[in-house]
Amino acid sequence: METALTRLTGVRHPVVQTGMGWVAGPRLVSAAANAGALGVLGSATMTPAQLRAAIREVRSRTEAPFGVNLRADAQDAAERVEILLAEGVRVASFALAPSPELITRLKEAGVVVVPSVGARRHAEKVAAWGADAVIVQGGEGGGHTGEVATSVLLPQVVDAVRIPVVAAGGFFDGRGLVSALAYGAAGVAMGTRFLLTSDSTVPDPVKARYLAATVGDVTVTRAVDGLPHRMLRTDLVTALERSGRIRTLGHAVRRAAGFRRLSGLTWRQLVHDGLALRHGKELSWSRLLLAANTPMLLRSAMVDGRTDLGVMAAGQVTGVIEDLPSCAELVERIVREAEEVLEGLTELAGGERG
Numbered sequence: 352m353e354t355a356l357t358r359l360t361g362v363r364h365p366v367v368q369t370g371m372g373w374v375a376g377p378r379l380v381s382a383a384a385n386a387g388a389l390g391v392l393g394s395a396t397m398t399p400a401q402l403r404a405a406i407r408e409v410r411s412r413t414e415a416p417f418g419v420n421l422r423a424d425a426q427d428a429a430e431r432v433e434i435l436l437a438e439g440v441r442v443a444s445f446a447l448a449p450s451p452e453l454i455t456r457l458k459e460a461g462v463v464v465v466p467s468v469g470a471r472r473h474a475e476k477v478a479a480w481g482a483d484a485v486i487v488q489g490g491e492g493g494g495h496t497g498e499v500a501t502s503v504l505l506p507q508v509v510d511a512v513r514i515p516v517v518a519a520g521g522f523f524d525g526r527g528l529v530s531a532l533a534y535g536a537a538g539v540a541m542g543t544r545f546l547l548t549s550d551s552t553v554p555d556p557v558k559a560r561y562l563a564a565t566v567g568d569v570t571v572t573r574a575v576d577g578l579p580h581r582m583l584r585t586d587l588v589t590a591l592e593r594s595g596r597i598r599t600l601g602h603a604v605r606r607a608a609g610f611r612r613l614s615g616l617t618w619r620q621l622v623h624d625g626l627a628l629r630h631g632k633e634l635s636w637s638r639l640l641l642a643a644n645t646p647m648l649l650r651s652a653m654v655d656g657r658t659d660l661g662v663m664a665a666g667q668v669t670g671v672i673e674d675l676p677s678c679a680e681l682v683e684r685i686v687r688e689a690e691e692v693l694e695g696l697t698e699l700a701g702g703e704r705g
Contacts, residue, residue: 352686355515356389356537359484360442360463361416363387364686365528365538367486367517368545368678370420370444371494371664372396372646373653374553375545377405381412382550382678387686391418391444396646399430406438418442418465423449429456436460444486448473451480458483467519469497474508474516484515486540492520493543493666496571496581502534509535523668525688529696532689543666550678554656557663558675566670575662576645583663 354365368375368383368390375393383390392409394402402419409417421431423445432453435443443449443457445466457464458481466477467486474485487508489501497504501520509516515537522531522539531539546553547561560583570584574591582588651661676684 352689354532354537356484356517359515359537360389360418362389363415364682365517365532366682366685367391367519367538367540369486369519369540369542370394370418370446371542371546373650374542374551375420376552377408377412378552379545379548379550379678380417381409382548383545383682384409384413384415384417386678386682387415388678388682389416389418389442391420391442394419394431395422395425395446396650399427399434402431403434403438406434406440410438416441418444418463420444420446421449423447423453423466428453432456435462448477448480449482454481465517468508469504470499471504471507471511474512478512478514482514484517484537485512486517486519487536488540489518489520490581491667493581493669494664495578496520497579505531505534505536520666521668523672525685525690526692528685528689529692542664543668544672544681545678547669547672547675548678548681549675553653557652557656557658560658561663561665561669562673562675564665564669566667569665569667569669575648580645580662581665581667583665583669585658585663587659588662 352364356365357363364387366388368379368388370391370393372393372395375391380390380392392405397405406419419435419440421428421443424447440462442463442465448466448468449464454464463483465484465486466482467488468474468477469488474487477485485508487505488496489504490497490499491501501518505516505518516535517538517540518531518534518536519540521527522541523544528539545551547558564583568584569581570588571579571581572588572592573579574588648662649664651657652663655661
């Protein structure tokens with residue numbers, strides 16, 4: 352199934368496995384790449400040395416193209432870009448809009464630049480700066496999210512820019528892929544659906560928690576870091592929403608200290624990253640610290656399996672996912688379903704003309 356996305360990145364199928372922190376490691380990324388999708392390493396939770404090692408491990412597992420997701424606002428973003436260039440990574444994706452300088456540096460080296468956005472104006476901005484494609488996430492998507500549904504946001508962006516647009520937020524099967532293509536997208540990007548595969552390293556009890564969830568168990572809360580964050584409703588989330596200022600600050604400081612030790616960041620760098628996540632919003636110091644160490648809350652669940660101590664980012668599709676296929680099985684199923692749907696639509700159109 353060839354589209355502008357497959358031609359741009361060299362993958363076989365117009366499907367992207369997004370760069371989820373603590374989840375999109377070498378095993379999942381290489382499995383997605385071998386299945387013909389664009390696997391993307393989630394590097395925000397890695398040190399530069401860990402990122403270099405992860406890239407090399409992915410390359411040892413697959414000969415297919417893959418990408419790396421970067422935080423454009425991180426203090427060491429330029430250093431990480433140089434690692435990508437030195438290691439010959441094909442695609443660089445960004446959770447936030449990269450600077451024109453970073454885009455230029457990558458493009459001069461032949462790297463495909465694909466930022467993620469949640470608004471039409473952001474897509475127009477990065478397209479003007481030279482981005483090669485853009486991932487557009489609607490409000491259904493997991494993690495930090497916006498208020499506009501994919502079905503409204505996607506056609507806005509497709510009409511506004513002349514670069515390939517990849518749709519994210521609410522996709523999990525072949526029907527969704529066809530719907531995105533019908534809107535004019537060049538493919539779909541999925542996080543939760545790839546998290547819930549047998550190739551994902553997320554602990555089995557955590558996967559079971561996801562599979563047991565209904566659509567109503569997925570909520571959007573500001574209690575974690577002061578920003579809209581789509582995740583599973585848990586006792587911890589409820590407790591954070593009910594916590595007073597002093598209790599929240601104590602919780603934030605403890606989490607921040609733990610993440611600082613794991614990441615090797617200084618307190619100055621930690622606060623800098625927290626400020627970068629504010630996006631111009633007024634956050635209290637406790638929320639700022641939580642914003643800086645949200646990766647630690649995610650790690651507790653995604654790595655340690657402690658759903659009582661961590662948070663579980665989740666797209667709304669969590670409520671309709673019922674199995675744990677391998678990446679190969681998942682991508683093959685999506686492509687097969689998409690081809691069947693397209694064939695049915697072709698027959699329908701032919702019948703109407705007749």
